[in-house]
Amino acid sequence: MNIALPKGRFLGETASVLRRAGWGLDGYHETARFYRLKSQKFPNLSAKVFHEKDIPVQVAVGNYDLGICGLDWIEELLVRYPSSALVKVRDLGYGDGALYVAASRSAAAIVAELQAKPGIIRMASEYPNLAESFMVNLRLRRFSVFPLWGAAEVYPSESCDLVLIPGRAEEPLFNYGLVPVAKVLRLSAFVIANKNSWETKNLGDVLASIYNTNPVVRRKQPSSTAVVRMPEIAGQGFPGVDEGIVRLALPDGHQQVPTLSLLSKAGIRIDDYTSPVSNRRPTTSLSGVMIKVIRPQDMPLQVANGNFDLAITGRDWLREHLYRFPSSPVTELQDLKFGKVKIVAVVSKNLPIADVYSLRQLIAKRLGPFRVASEYVNIADKYARDNHLGMYRVIPTWGASEAFIPEDADLLIENTETGRTISRHNLKIIDTLFVSTACLIGNTGSMSSSSKGRRMKSIMKKLQTAVEDV
Template sequence: MSLNIALPKGRLLNSTATLLERAGWELDGYNDKLRYYRLKSGKFPDINIKVLQEKDIPIQIAVGNYDLGICGLDWTEELLVKYPSSSVIKIADLGYGDGALYVAALPGELADPEKLTLRKNITRIAGEYPNLAEILAGKLRLKRFSIFPLWGGAEVYPPEDAEIVLLPRKSEKDILDAGLVPIIKVVDFKAYLIANSNSLKTKNMADVLSSLTDLLDSSRDFPKTFHVIKTTDIASAKSFTTVNDDMVRLALPDGHQQSHVCRIFDKVGIKVDDYPSQTGNRRPTSNLAGYFIKVIRPQDMPLQIANGNFDLAITGRDWLIDHKYQFPNSPIHELLDLKYGWVKIVAVVDEKLPVEDIASWWQHCNEKQITCRVATEYTNIADRYVRDNRIDRYRIIPTWGATEGFLPEDADLLIENTETGGTIARHNLRIIDKLFESTACLIASTRKVSNTKKSERMEFLIDALKNAMEMP
């Protein structure tokens, strides 16, 4: 009986590698320079080990693709608070993992849980943990609230775009240094050994479990969740720019899109200082008069534009379409194609399968009677695609990048973006369909801008970018 184990990439990688070394697992290549997703253990040659994004691990354990996994308690709780009957069991606190997930707000009324309860206006909660945010709203007894799920960069949202924010940080001090107050500690970032409950009942994995638990201190506290912080320290008075009604709020993308944006801006003489930023500054200044700029994830922009938190944003059409598929009435539209960052969105399967196109995939699913597992970052695009293609029974497995590594063990079909198809071929995968092509674009709300000054300022940038598109 083979065992499948999921190990984390990212912040927990080094400590996990140290633990497994002490446990004598003899893993080859589980380090910072990680080159392969699949690893082998000298001690347990029969187990299949795969390295995944930490966030993906609880979901992968829950759906039964893995028997055991190691990941932070935050992502396990994010799953379990919404789906308490999912097949994930927390087995052991592994004793490492720094920091915690905090609820933070500006100093003053918003940082007082009792006053939040009494607020009559909508309280906007932003963060990467929408399920924990919903539980938080219940615990705070909020009269009215909106939750903005994010892909990242939560710290830049308050005070303009969210009243309270779920922030992963090393310590309370880090939050105070950012000019915010920690109100509640949601959960400590402890690394946990987690298991699929059915696997625990049916598979003998005692050797693997004891190799780890033998190393652990058994007297650990049961983790407290949603612990109210009584802060006496006052956040360093940080002044935030006042955004007037006539100012344009512009969202610029972080990540690999930044150099493209700079290139286009250069052509028309727009200078954005500290973008891309070496220090992680997400509030750059620019020579655009009357503009207020924030740097956020392109994935998060459609929702922010729809809610009027920003007036203009530069994102990918893929994310605009994903948003529109989920919310067809959302008041946003594309203003301008920026013609860079070209990718195609494709359907991908394992190369070894005798499948050439979506029709033969449909036939394959029907003949084999499989519940098609679709791994994707584009959950709404994927959902519509499989539904439109009449795949009878399917599951969408949301992922946070490196989706190629999911085939063939952990998914049957991927909806992915690709430029050249190189990565896909390298992973022995096959493209069976092209859904659409995507480039970067400027997006805005469909609502009328009532402030004339602001409207003129918006037109200025739109015209400048149009000109840039016509230059060589």
Template sequence: MTPSARPVRVAVPRGDLRTPVGERLVAAGFRAQGYLEGSRTYRFDVDGIDGVQVRVFSDQDIPIQVALGQYDLGIASGTWIDELLVRYRHDSVVPLRPLDIEGETLVVAGAPGADLASLAGAGVVRVATEYPQIAHHYLTRLRVPDYRLYEVWAQAEAWPPRDAELAIASASAVAKEGLAVLGTVHRGGVWLIANREALATRDLSAALGPLLSLARATTEGGLVDPAPLGVSRGASKVAPARERFRIAVPDGHAQRHTVAALADAGIAFPGYEAASSVRYPESGDPEVEVKVMRPQDMPRAVALGHFDLAISGRDWLRAFLATFPAAPVTELCDLKRSKYQMGAVISEDLPVDNIEEAIALWRRDDPEFPIRVASEYASLADEYARTRHLGRYRVIPISGASEGFVPEDAEILIEGTETGTTLRANRLRMIDVIMESTNCVIGHTTAPEGARGTRRAEYVARLRKAAESVV
């Protein structure tokens, strides 16, 4: 289908923005059937407006989809729009209109009593964030002499004060974690955006007319340019050797599997249960500290030396090592739980038996056709495309709603599945298995010395022995 023949495509957010965006769309006469009601489908027609298709994405994916030209128009939070535009200032995203929808404010936060000037003058400042481009913009204008950014998947607010001095995260998340707000980084906001080329070459009036009637915000939000701190670089300090043994355990889907694995090994951390947890569960040993965090961020945290042992997933370890092959983190033992297959997923309507036949079909009419590979595991997607010799390809990093990408927005999805039920429900199938993932114990490639090294060996031995009985 040529660009001029295809429908006008509009990307809208799921999650917290879904209800306020849906309400305003209905009020503007742009009712996407089922969107406001929370339908689990990804694509919607618009009542009374032909030639327009609406698609639901995770908020942070929308600016990328519009920039790529896969969607003509989008509604997204100002934070994720600016995260793209700070780095690619002349990209193909055109902000059209700030909407009267409250978006999350980003703040810089630290431990209660922390002070930006004192931290900046004391040496290297470690900053955890999901927004590395916005963080870099803010910190350079703040004139922080020396800083290190930790780009995390989520929950940046969980890193201070032990694993970072500062976090740049949403104000609500920072407040929940009990951190002190030290400054405002981005004033939030929600915007209507367009693809530059589509705006110039396509008739978008069927969608653009009602969307431009959405109420405009009275303030535009956006990036904050802070006053420089006026501090000079402090003398580098060598951090004292850590004495306490630190363990990271996962939240989310992996939590119940981890609790079971620990229980089988005779290990319990009060405050870390199958269905609930606190940030720092009890270990029962004053020399052992336990922290709950996202499994995606554990390989990085272990490689940085923040933890002696962590329970993550083989998929996240492999994805991290695909990005940083020399990183000093390795698998110590397989817990054999939370099993699922990771592989290349395509439309079940494609009449092929293997990935080679799929490539040939996609390139039947155009040998230079760029194959789009979407995944939350962007580094694994890139590795797969290279090792399977896809030729011209484009990796599309995504952050959720993955089953909706194939076949309209990507040819291949690199995804994991336990039973295949969700794939079948979305008319998808796995055509090429990359790996079997389980949860596993990971650690630094060099074992710590002394008591920490002894504890690591003891924990690993107990967990490995317990895993032997797992079928």
């Protein structure tokens, strides 16, 4: 019997529940470095730790009998694939907040106003399926949904009209100038099961051990179009952006420190960029420039869509975008030389292969499809095609990709700095696709604009000088 357990937001409380249930899962804690666990109480139970978004998919396709994850990611799968072989077994009673549709204070509207609004209504979210379902249920005439990796709260009102985001209305999340328009879904951790496993396997003892530590929880979920009247929230909306303003996107996460260092060397002051409160709208000494902090993965598409003129992202994410949209109006302007990683092909150390040639020979002997897992879906697809890997299937992942081999994938396309994490998980590199560094990308239309081009070229010159001095 196999169970998929979550990393991230629910890890601590899930680990606590399983400790009280007496599972004896040594190594499942906040600082865990290994993804495969065995239960001392249930010798036939194996656990694997995944990024939470991957769990409903892995359970639905039958790779795992049980899983624990948030209701938001369950519904994100089911609203798109309602016939998925997934059973919602039990609400575990922990998890806080809800999914809200929100808008900037300056553009906030109730649902009736949204339905009457002319033109295209734009929504951004890391839950694109739920976002689309919300818009369809409102019977909106024209709308578009921008899928994101995260940080949706910073997009209104310049880049979209609405966002679908997790949070609590009374918390600082809404201090970005957002107000809730509707509550879509309450957030809670659930036990889920594969439908076939639920019907054919004896899961009773394992589930009973969880039930005995958590009483039955019954919660009414709000309608996806329910209007939620919220109290006034402190904060102000952000003004519209003049056409001559250059919109610059900076990366969040581990690239913030080297990005700030390079900008400082270039004589560009950024205030409150690496703030502990995660300010996603830092100010700058550059005249005529507006900055937002977003996910590097989202930058190429957002620059191509015209929501930003410049962005600092990784060459890997630019290439991932261009492999899917080769005529996209986004281009690399400068190599910034930091954040160097290798994009590599990875297999289990137990496989008797050392390169892609021997991999092809191994695949030729297989009957079923070859499974390639990666966050870089388009890079992985191109690699499989270019190297003639026969009948293959690309499995999108959202992190913790090392956990997929060998049970759930045969090959990873992954990034690595040193290769140590790959080796620690009993994996090996058989090919290097390319080397990626941070780069400055730009919208080709903005570069040719008389009002923006001069400012953009000035920023490029400052960065070029800083890079040459490194």
